[in-house]
Amino acid sequence: MKTILDIQKLSVSFRTDDGLLQAVNNISFTLNQGEVLGIVGESGSGKTVTGMSIMRLLQQSEGSSIKGKIVFEGTDLLKLSEKNMQNIRGNKIAMIFQDPMTSLNPFLRVSTQIMEVLVRHKHMSKRKAHQEAVRLLKMVSIPQPERRVDNYPHQFSGGMRQRIVIAMAISCKPHILIADEPTTALDVTIQAQVLDIIKELKDKINTAVILITHDLGVVAGLCDRVHVMYAGRMMEKGTVHQIFSDPKHPYTQGLLHSLPRIDQNKDELLSSIPGQAPNLITLSGGCPFFPRCTERMDICLNTYPGSRAPSQNREVQCWKYEKQETNNV
Amino acid sequence: MSEPLLSVRNLRVYFPIKKGILIQKIVGYVRAVDNISFDLYKGEILGVAGESGCGKTTMVRSIIRLVDVAQGEILWNGVNLLTLEGQKLLEIRRHIQMIFQDPYSSLDPRMTVGTIIAEPLEIFSRRGILSFNKTQIQEQVDELLQTVKLSPHMKNRYPHEFSGGQRQRIGIARALALRPQLLLADEPVSALDVSIQAQIINLLRDLQRTFSLTFVFIAHDLALVRYIADRVIIMYLGHVVEQAATEDIFANPLHPYTKALLSAIPIPDPNVEKKRKRILLSGEVSLPSREQKGCIFYDRCPSRMAICKQHNPAFVSISKGHKTACFLYSKEEIGKDSSTGI
Numbered sequence: 138m139k140t141i142l143d144i145q146k147l148s149v150s151f152r153t154d155d156g157l158l159q160a161v162n163n164i165s166f167t168l169n170q171g172e173v174l175g176i177v178g179e180s181g182s183g184k185t186v187t188g189m190s191i192m193r194l195l196q197q198s199e200g201s202s203i204k205g206k207i208v209f210e211g212t213d214l215l216k217l218s219e220k221n222m223q224n225i226r227g228n229k230i231a232m233i234f235q236d237p238m239t240s241l242n243p244f245l246r247v248s249t250q251i252m253e254v255l256v257r258h259k260h261m262s263k264r265k266a267h268q269e270a271v272r273l274l275k276m277v278s279i280p281q282p283e284r285r286v287d288n289y290p291h292q293f294s295g296g297m298r299q300r301i302v303i304a305m306a307i308s309c310k311p312h313i314l315i316a317d318e319p320t321t322a323l324d325v326t327i328q329a330q331v332l333d334i335i336k337e338l339k340d341k342i343n344t345a346v347i348l349i350t351h352d353l354g355v356v357a358g359l360c361d362r363v364h365v366m367y368a369g370r371m372m373e374k375g376t377v378h379q380i381f382s383d384p385k386h387p388y389t390q391g392l393l394h395s396l397p398r399i400d401q402n403k404d405e406l407l408s409s410i411p412g413q414a415p416n417l418i419t420l421s422g423g424c425p426f427f428p429r430c431t432e433r434m435d436i437c438l439n440t441y442p443g444s445r446a447p448s449q450n451r452e453v454q455c456w457k458y459e460k461q462e463t464n465n466v
Numbered sequence: 467m468s469e470p471l472l473s474v475r476n477l478r479v480y481f482p483i484k485k486g487i488l489i490q491k492i493v494g495y496v497r498a499v500d501n502i503s504f505d506l507y508k509g510e511i512l513g514v515a516g517e518s519g520c521g522k523t524t525m526v527r528s529i530i531r532l533v534d535v536a537q538g539e540i541l542w543n544g545v546n547l548l549t550l551e552g553q554k555l556l557e558i559r560r561h562i563q564m565i566f567q568d569p570y571s572s573l574d575p576r577m578t579v580g581t582i583i584a585e586p587l588e589i590f591s592r593r594g595i596l597s598f599n600k601t602q603i604q605e606q607v608d609e610l611l612q613t614v615k616l617s618p619h620m621k622n623r624y625p626h627e628f629s630g631g632q633r634q635r636i637g638i639a640r641a642l643a644l645r646p647q648l649l650l651a652d653e654p655v656s657a658l659d660v661s662i663q664a665q666i667i668n669l670l671r672d673l674q675r676t677f678s679l680t681f682v683f684i685a686h687d688l689a690l691v692r693y694i695a696d697r698v699i700i701m702y703l704g705h706v707v708e709q710a711a712t713e714d715i716f717a718n719p720l721h722p723y724t725k726a727l728l729s730a731i732p733i734p735d736p737n738v739e740k741k742r743k744r745i746l747l748s749g750e751v752s753l754p755s756r757e758q759k760g761c762i763f764y765d766r767c768p769s770r771m772a773i774c775k776q777h778n779p780a781f782v783s784i785s786k787g788h789k790t791a792c793f794l795y796s797k798e799e800i801g802k803d804s805s806t807g808i
Contacts, residue, residue, distance in 0.1 A: 179659040294750045324517035325686065326747045329730035333746060351660060354732025358739035377736040395664035396734055397693035399716060407693070409664035413629045 141312055141345055142168035142191070143208040149186050152200030156418045160186040162369035163205075168313065173339065173346040175356040175377070177392075178366035181414055184349045185235075187366075188315045190215075191347075192232050193222050210312070228258040231306035235318040237298035241290040247274075248286045251305050258309045273304040276341075277334055296327035303334060310342045317349045332359060353396060357381060365389050368415050368425035370441075374452040385453040388426050424455070432457060469543075470505035471680055472529070472648065477502045477538035479521070479528050497754045498524040500704035502538075503781075506648070511674065511681040513695030513712065515688055515727070519751060521704040522684045526650045529682070530562050531555070557595055563641040567653040569633035573625040579636050580621030583607045586643045596644070610639040614669065631662035635669070642673070648680045656687065667694060688731050692716050697787075700724050703762045704754050706781065710788040720790040722769050723747075761793070769794060 149161040161183040168174050178184045189195050190203055193214060197203060207214040209230065214222065234240040242250060251273060252266040261269065267286070274282035277300040279293075290298055299319060306314055316335065320328040336359060339346055348360060356363055356377065363380040365373040365388065373386040384390045391410040412429040424430070424437045436456050445458040479499040484490040499521045506512050514522045527533045529540055531547065540547045542558055550558065563586075566572035573582055587603045590596040598606065608618035614635040625633055634654060641649055651670070655663040671694065674681060685691050691698055691712070698715045700708045700723065708721040719725045726745040733739055747766045752758075761767070761774040773793050781791040 179661060296750060324751075325688075325730040326517065326726055327750070328732075329744055329746055332732075333744070352732065353660075353734035354739075357734045357736045358732050358742075360736075381734065381736050392661060393734065395661050397667070397687075397689045398733060398735075399689045399692050399728070399731055400733055400735075400738065407664040407668055409668055410661035411665075413631055413662065414659070 138169040138172070140167045141170050141210060143206070144187075144191070145206040145208070147187070147190060147203070147205035147207065149183070149190055149195065149203050150201060152198075153418065157200075158417050159369050159420060160417065161190070164366075164369075164371040165205075166364055166371065166374065168345050168347060170312075171339075171343055171345055172361045173348055173359055175360035175363040176347060176349045176366060177351065177353060177356055177363060179351055179414060181368070181417065182366040183369040184366050185317055188232065188317050188347065188349050191313075191315060192226055192230060193217075193219075194232075224258070227254055227306075227311075228309045229311055230313045230315065231309065231311040232315040232317065233299075233302050233306050233319045236322050237295055237302050238322070240302055241298060243290055246287050246289055247293075247301055251286075251301075251308060254305055254308050269308070270304075273308055274301070276307075276338065277301070277304045278330075279304075296323055296330060299323060299331055300334060303331070303338070307338055307342055307344070311344055313347065314339070314344050315347045315349070318351070319348075320355065321350070321352070328355075335359070353381075353393065365392070368417060368420065370425060370454060372426070372454050375450075379451060385447050385451060385458065386455050387430050387432050387457075391429075391431075470541075471508045471543065472506040473504075473539075473541040474506075474525075474529070475503050475539040475541065477525065477528065477540065478536045479524050479533055480536045497704050499528065500754075502701075502704075502706050504699055504706065504709060506680060506682065508647075508680055509678055510696045511683055511694055513691035513698040514682060514684045514701060515686065515691050515698060516701035517686060517727075517751065519703075519754070520701040521754070522701050523652055525701070526564075526652055526682055526684060529650060530559060530564055532564075553593065553595075556590070556593060560590060560595060560644045561647045563644060563646040563649055565634075565637055565641050565649060565651040565654045568657050569630050569637055570657075572637055573633055575625055578622050578624055579611075579628075580604075580607050582625075582636060583610055583621070583640050583643055586640065590644060606643065610643055613642065613673070614639045629662075630658050631665060634658060634666055638666075638669070638673070642677070645677070646679070648682070650682045650684075652684045653686070654683075655690070656685065663690075670694070688728065700727065703751060705762055705791065707763065707792070708788075708790040709781075714785075714788050718788075720784060720788070720795060721763075721792050722767050722794070723763050724790075726768070761791075 145165050147161055147164050151158045151160060176184045191207055195203060203215060248267055248270050251270040255261045255266040255269055271282045271286050274286055279285055279297060279300060320331050323331060350356060360377050363375060363377050364371055367388050373389050384393055394408040395410060397407060410429050415425050422441060423439045424441055427433050427437045434456055442454050442456045444452050444454055445460055447453055447458040477499055478501055480495040480497055482492045483494045483496060485493045502525060516522050524533055528535050535548055547558060584603050584607050587598055587606060591598045607621055611618045611621060616635055655666050658666060673679060683694055695712050698712050699706050702723050708724045719728055726747045729745040745768060749766045752765055760776055761779055764770055764774050771793060779791045779793045779796060781789055782796045783789050784795050
């Protein structure tokens with residue numbers, strides 16, 4: 138399969154009043170054409186910051202920094218000028234945000250907001266763009282799209298707004314669609330509708346999807362591969378089957394065991410991960426999961442393990458496993 | 467399980483919709499809770515599930531009289547809570563406490579943790595229902611902090627110094643301070659991260675056993691409801707559509723809404739997910755303010771029939787302890803129309 142996005146040693150840090158906050162810490166991963174890649178993690182694990190870095194939506198200000206490479210179709214996005222980036226953002230790489238209540242402009246008609254993308258990137262005439270907007274709304278199953286297209290965002294429910302955001306994101310047939318918690322703000326029955334639409338459209342326009350979520354159930358149903366993040370580090374990578382049936386990292390194992398499931402025996406006690414997520418400012422050089430890990434060793438306290446391979450095609454950052462062969466990092 | 471600890475009878479909570487700036491006129495009502503009845507037995511955990519806007523929070527809030535009830539009865543050991551006032555109400559409120567959803571907004575940022583937990587004890591001592599002096603209250607606070615697995619020396623700290631999971635523990639300690647019999651937990655873990663959720667759930671189960679508490683547990687996460695609850699009620703648009711023992715609801719859901727809700731929950735297992743068939747509901751939840759004839763779920767129901775448009779199905783027993791309101795199971799039973807004339 139062809140790789141369309143190659144992220145190498147990405148690190149993002151922000152300067153805060155309390156000190157330097159390391160939001161993303163030396164992560165590398167690739168995205169293949171047409172696949173759905175899940176990035177899973179709890180709040181503060183750096184998954185959204187990763188998505189925002191790809192879109193170049195983070196402010197590069199004094200003290201904050203983005204290091205590493207984000208190679209998209211041969212070019213390093215971090216080296217592009219803002220003007221060139223604007224030709225890619227919303228066009229070849231598009232993003233769906235978590236909260237459909239705030240990601241649409243309340244003052245503008247839905248049609249204006251969708252047309253803006255089409256006029257800017259596809260150089261369509263206004264009339265053509267309006268027709269296209271109607272067609273897009275139809276694709277995401279908005280009833281009566283001809284009439285609804287000129288409504289304002291507040292006239293739609295949460296689930297419909299999220300579908301409008303999706304329509305906007307796919308309007309230019311992006312090569313990569315980054316969906317950041319696309320269903321977290323929605324109810325389960327509406328979540329099912331929205332996930333169904335993402336699944337269907339992904340095949341229709343043949344786009345690769347990065348699905349950022351904390352919901353392991355959503356990941357299981359939609360993703361081909363899954364990466365697990367914790368405290369800015371990429372703890373484990375694998376196919377969806379590997380991660381769910383044979384998790385290797387103690388954090389992934391703990392996360393899967395702490396979920397109640399509707400198809401599980403209810404007498405089993407939920408095993409919880411003790412303690413809480415670390416403070417990203419005072420993090421030492423060791424494994425960030427050290428204080429909560431049930432299998433910690435002395436070495437974990439001060440030295441980060443780096444990528445290790447418990448078996449072929451697996452990558453885990455944990456001292457429990459053997460060192461990986463060097464050729465792929 | 468003999469006499470119920472709490473009985474809710476035909477509960478209705480309506481919020482007026484007002485129009486006009488100077489002279490406000492009531493133009494309609496949001497029927498947040500519409501004709502709900504259920505019993506709660508000592509020592510059980512009753513799960514309440516449903517999507518946002520179905521009235522689950524309003525229903526629970528009306529039990530401790532945080533919202534005004536339009537009609538109905540809430541019987542606590544046979545006494546109607548809705549008719550009580552002042553000291554008498556306070557005496558019963560001591561036994562019913564609430565745990566809130568958001569651990570950030572439910573603790574006063576200007577009070578220390580010790581003061582937050584001591585406050586109910588102080589108020590009830592001042593009003594003569596309990597008789598603790600200052601030292602005794604401080605002892606109780608220490609003990610409560612230990613019960614929720616926090617250290618007593620933390621009591622001089624402020625809420626912002628704690629993480630979400632720890633704050634929720636503080637909220638639980640405050641709810642336990644008066645040694646209540648019934649705890650109303652309104653989505654107590656939905657604001658927390660997955661790994662922290664499990665800690666709080668295990669703590670609540672522990673407490674329930676140690677203090678033989680009764681719980682009403684609201685959650686939109688059905689996997690969680692199944693894990694913690696003994697019985698479940700499913701709500702939709704202010705109505706209870708199904709009620710049964712937890713195993714029955716999950717093994718044999720009757721109401722089309724319950725079926726769709728269960729099929730919509732993602733299961734964290736790719737093998738199971740690939741094989742599952744989803745029941746996708748069309749459309750969205752309609753407004754609870756709308757005057758509607760017939761079944762409330764009619765618009766979205768995949769198995770709707772002609773009768774459903776005209777009449778409202780009664781909430782009837784299908785098998786032991788399993789009740790639902792749907793014409794698929796009770797062809798003859800026609801419930802009273804939900805409009806009440808107010």
